[in-house]
Amino acid sequence: MKFITLLLSLLLVSAPALADPFPKGDAKIGKTLHDKSCTSCHVSMTGGDGSAIYSRLERKVKNPQQLQARIRNCNANVGANWFPDEENHAAAYLNNAYYHFK
Secondary structure, three states: OHHHHHHHHHHHHHHHHHOOOOOOOOHHHHHHHHHHHOHHHHHHHHOOOOOHHHHOOOOOOOOHHHHHHHHHHHHHHHOOOOOHHHHHHHHHHHHHHHHOOO
């Protein structure tokens, strides 16, 4: 009985650490938005493979909050006019494809 109680306690404590940081985002929708609004700019910035911006060693995004802020900033700068739910979709896609934040 003590073992079961301990196991359940550990599961409850660790569950938030395993949570998806973008639970309201749909990665499939995010990929479509990304491909339409982000790829051409990133290709011009990197001189080729636009996805290199996400995998470079000196990347600036280090946590889910920074990813959300970066998406919001890019959205404003390129005039994509995404709504917050669309930003969440893009964040879910980028997190699943490149960042893997928990």
